[in-house]
Amino acid sequence: MSSRPLRADAARNRARVLEVADEVFGEQGRAGSTEEVARRAGVGVATVFRHFPTKESLLAAVLAARVHAIADLADRLVRDGDPATALFDFLRHVVAQSHTKSLLTEALTDAGVDPYEARRGADTRLREAVAALLERSQAAGAVRADVGVDEVFPLLAAAARAAEVSRDDATRDRAVGVVLDGLRAR
Amino acid sequence: MSSRPLRADAARNRARVLEVADEVFGEQGRAGSTEEVARRAGVGVATVFRHFPTKESLLAAVLAARVHAIADLADRLVRDGDPATALFDFLRHVVAQSHTKSLLTEALTDAGVDPYEARRGADTRLREAVAALLERSQAAGAVRADVGVDEVFPLLAAAARAAEVSRDDATRDRAVGVVLDGLRAR
Amino acid sequence: MSSRPLRADAARNRARVLEVADEVFGEQGRAGSTEEVARRAGVGVATVFRHFPTKESLLAAVLAARVHAIADLADRLVRDGDPATALFDFLRHVVAQSHTKSLLTEALTDAGVDPYEARRGADTRLREAVAALLERSQAAGAVRADVGVDEVFPLLAAAARAAEVSRDDATRDRAVGVVLDGLRAR
């Protein structure tokens, strides 16, 4: 009863705001303004604040959404992927999405630190899925044995960062490739 | 006419501002405020603006100073270091410094994009020194042959990022180690 | 047409809103928000606005209700009280109720200034009842002869104010006592 399903139009608005917020914060980091989100979403600021009572909570929602999407991917790969390449496929996919101002990185980073409940569920899911991926890949002898989940997140951030700052596509692929190579068993 | 040598006190002020700005932006990223820089430097805001007509230009100067320092290190290692480890030593050193709010990473990143002239000189110097380091290490057979300077910068950013988001020192060392391992010749 | 009798549920809602509004405005003064009234009453904001088209009108209704209650008390005392003490009893009772953020004081104050019709009836009733009380007490020789109803309301407000700002119960009783003593015939 606490959260009766939103009315159709409200739900649409909420979704639109979230989507736009992802865009804005993606471009400008947390410096992006609520007002720009509202403007681009075609609603008043107050509407944004009705759905997300705080800028911080909007940010949390955006991050949670991204993390959920990534966890979905990880789940899929755990189930269906080739163990020998699954972790690498996963990392590459995520990196490919994280073009934007390190928001994702942030999301992947402070797992567990965040007070907004939205985050916690997502973070846990992701962590578990990644752990599964890692174990599988290690069992298949594809990934070196001396890394754990705790290292995977920084490495993901690292690869994303490398991608972010590369000057062209070819450079980016090589740079990311180097990071991933570091993970391989030899 | 623009570059008449500064009066002694003005020069001292300029240096002090720069030093403090590095501190402030180091702590708070570009969100750090001009006013705080002025306060900590013990001068008025207007003085900051006389030396750096724009917040952006102050940031550029801070970054240039850091880049120069890093280029100094690279130069030193080119001259005196062990070719087999020089590049790695360099990377580790830089990573160790870049704890703070990814300012350095930023500095190392948008080389060449920036309009402020201060940056250009520093960037060029650094690029050349790193190129030298890299060649030497590759000649010594320590670093894989298929990477170039263009990849080194993203990889530096990557390692710095990994360091930044690691939850503890041990994790950080392992994560950075993985990235560097990716660079080694096999 | 406007005053067709309300449907039973509507009437219940209206009453509930009024009751809750008294509570909220009592606690927070006119700064209390419509939305909080709605929430505590368990209805939507729009329902509040259907019954009271304006926040101002809701306030007026709350005040009118309080004034009616006070007029009831005055009527009772006119009928049943001891003339020698009736006015004092009345004043003390009212003061005892008006702890809250001077809303009552306000109610007792701007009688006649207010555009909302709700107020007028209540104000008139009260004024008449108080006039009766006063005359009776003066006839009994308990109250000085040189004050009229016009002075009683400010004095009521005065006593309420004194009560409001006193730092503890004993101080309050003494302060209010002084005001009432001013009213006694000597």
Added chain:
Amino acid sequence: MSSRPLRADAARNRARVLEVADEVFGEQGRAGSTEEVARRAGVGVATVFRHFPTKESLLAAVLAARVHAIADLADRLVRDGDPATALFDFLRHVVAQSHTKSLLTEALTDAGVDPYEARRGADTRLREAVAALLERSQAAGAVRADVGVDEVFPLLAAAARAAEVSRDDATRDRAVGVVLDGLRAR
């Protein structure tokens, strides 16, 4: 050294803001807006906030100024007034000033509760001056012996309130007179 004297123009601005704030808050109570203060003072909002970093601090400054003025009066009367009437003269004067939305009352009320240092000095001064006035008047046999300073403030508030809500000057004088009469020794 912490507060070097303000530059002449800044001091003028500060004074003007304070003056206008007194006016605005006088008319509208603490609901008055900083923006209106700025507008009426002919400065930007930011200027108001430079001088008073918080709305609350502006309010505190206004109140402190009023309290100081009142304490001045009390001091004067302790020194030069006729003991038999000094306290009454004081009360009447203060009441005559406190036309406005009970700001003064508030000032006179929460003495000692306030965190802003500005307030504390003023409050103490006033309390002491009033205590002196009271003792003197009691010694002269003009004021009843069973009231203390703690009662005087509520009674002042009471008289001010009575004045505030009276419908015309004659009524006001009578109502205030009644309150003061309550204080007289018989």
Added chain:
DNA sequence: GATGAATGAGACTTCATTCAT
């Protein structure tokens, strides 16, 4: 050359009120 005051623009947030369901 240096200072600190002033400012305009913008950020977050709240609220009375209106509208679609």
Added chain:
DNA sequence: AATGAATGAAGTCTCATTCAT
């Protein structure tokens, strides 16, 4: 008749930048 979403206007506050002293 009732609901809760949407909104515009306003409020408090911050900050890069300019100006008077």
